[in-house]
Amino acid sequence: MTQCPETAGHSSGLLNPSAGAYRRLATTPAFARLWTAQAVSGVGDWLVIGLLMPLVTSLSGGSPLAVAGILIAKLIPSLLLSSVTGALVDRFDRRRLMIACDLARAALTLGLLFTQNLAFIYLVVFLMEVASLFFYPARNALIPRLVAKEDVAAANGLAYTTQQASMLVGLTASGAILAGFEAIVRVLLETGLPFVETVLRPFGPALLGPLAGVFVNSLTFLVSAALITRIRCGGSDQLTRARLNVRMLGADVRDSLRFLREHSELRGLLVTIALAILGGGAIVPLGLVRVQRMLVEPVPLAGEFEWLDALIAVPQTFLLVFLALGMVVGALMAPRFTGRVRLQLLFSGGVALFGGAMLAFGLVDAYVVLVLAALVAGACIATVTVAGNTYVVNTVADAIRGRVFTALEAVVRVSLLLSMIVVAPLGDLAVRGVERVALETRTTLWFSGEQAVLVAASFVVLGAAVYAFKTLDWRGPEEDVRGG
Incomplete structure (x- = not known):
């Protein structure tokens, strides 16, 4: 397992990052795995959005309000849960929390295979965003535990770059990604292997159809979870976490507001x-x-x-x-x-x-x-x-x-x-x-x-x-x- 270096924040307004920060980040296994996990799942995020937009447009008869409902469903969790999720992020192991969020998003994405109902689609988007509301603050708070303090600015920049590059790839190369996925599925189906016939063949029509993007998106979250599983923070991320209860959670929320x-x-x-x-x-x-x-x-x-x-x-x-x-x-x-x-x-x-x-x-x-x-x-x-x-x-x-x-x-x-x-x-x-x-x-x-x-x-x-x-x-x- 990868061990995280001991790091601590500092209050200097000038970070003075030394030369070779990106090279050091690339050779830090813990951060490299987190970076790869974010890149893979980020592309999947935009693949599923690209799938939902035309689907909702079709189901609603072209209603702009129905399409806007996807964005609204993604933003409402912040209005309702932001203060509570922040306290929970500080109470739980951040790495395990990120893994749980990835697994939840993978399962929720697969739920889109079984519905043509707008309300259910909005519910899935809402719940996926709740998971993301935990995932990204946990990631941001974990980064300083993965890299040396002089590389924190470069790590933040690289994490943000990855997030935007994933959007860029998802927007411009979604067709190529799905075509590549379908080509791999066809090759596997043609092998006739017993495992493929038992596990993959029943899902063949969906894997090769317009909903293939749902499977690809779900797979990206599973890959992300697997990569994060291999990160260990040793003693540096073992914060003192008291037994969680509603009263303590309320105190955490009040403390953060104060x-x-x-x-x-x-x-x-x-x-x-x-x-x-x-x-x-x-x-x-x-x-x-x-x-x-x-x-x-x-x-x-x-x-x-x-x-x-x-x-x-x-x-x-x-x-x-x-x-x-x-x-x-x-x-x-x-x-x-x-x-x-x-x-x-x-x-x-x-x-x-x-x-x-x-x-x-x-x-x-x-x-x-x-x-x-x-x-x-x-x-x-x-x-x-x-x-x-x-x-x-x-x-x-x-x-x-x-x-x-x-x-x-x-x-x-x-x-x-x-x-x-x-x-x-x-x-x-x-x-x-x-x-x-x-x-x-x-x-x-x-x-x-x-x-x-x-x-x-x-x-x-x-x-x-x-x-x-x-x-x-x-x-x-x-x-x-x-x-x-």
Whole structure:
């Protein structure tokens, strides 16, 4: 079994990661297994989302609200359970908790094989998200126990890169992955081996049909669980965990809320994230509308590159792929700046640049600018995430780190949900309003409704950056927020 190195957080705003951090991470078996597990299961996450979107569209007769129900089902658990899950993450062995979450998600995914009912699909998505609500804070809190402290920033960046790269692969290569899976299944079925005939043959039609993605997704979670099983943290992850009871759980929740209330800089970080996502969330629903309008006209280099033609054919993919690509680049680059720039400044600057990218995305009618703005926005999202996660790792004691990470996850999800609830309807109203004005005045307006809302949302993000610069101490010594 792999043993985890003894590590401890530190409060320096400058991490000064030494050269060769990525090489050391690659040769640290415990982290390498965690990284591989995340990569495999992350691709599976996007395969199943790609399966559910057309399925729900078909079952609902093309209702946009029904499709939005998938996102709502993924976000509601954060509203209901975030404070409780944070306390539980700190009470249980994080490695075992991650294994249990993977096994639960594998079983829940297989449940999609036996239903054509929308309510049941939403329930499965809801329960899978509950498992994820435990999995990711446990992973974030475990990373400092797997690597040396000078490599924490690089490890956070690599973990985030993997998460976004998995989305990129799931979006762009799902067809190739499923084709490869079906090819392997066909080869196995043709062998005629007794084991194959007994175990695999009965599932042949499903494994080779449109639901093959369900099996692939379930398999990714099982592979992830198997890899995490081989990680051992020795004495470094054996936190003092009292016998769990409801009263103690309530005390943990109150302690975590009091901790966040008493430490202004950490609270400021969470408020900044909430405001930035509230405005920044507009780039997805309204950005899709904007890209769809832009792709009506001839696109530079269209017809010369097959991959570009494929992206143009699906506007949703066009935007998300460039956002995800920017996230990958940003997550790889962010750790390089942590040794030169304080985490608070890196975080605040990332929010400000994200707002600027959104402003350019909303104002400029040029494909090159749209692509560059999406890339920059993705890179800034990654930078803000890596800087924020690393700040928590370096300044929060391990005993309560799971609760703080869960609060961070909850802020992200709740803010995104509010953004979808508020910004998307505003976008619809603005689009109809601008079209009505243009029709009544018989004039061609130089801006569209979605552009107006995107510009307004970008100012919300820029306001979040101003708040961050005023609240976070990005020049002086870092506030010690350790607690336990």
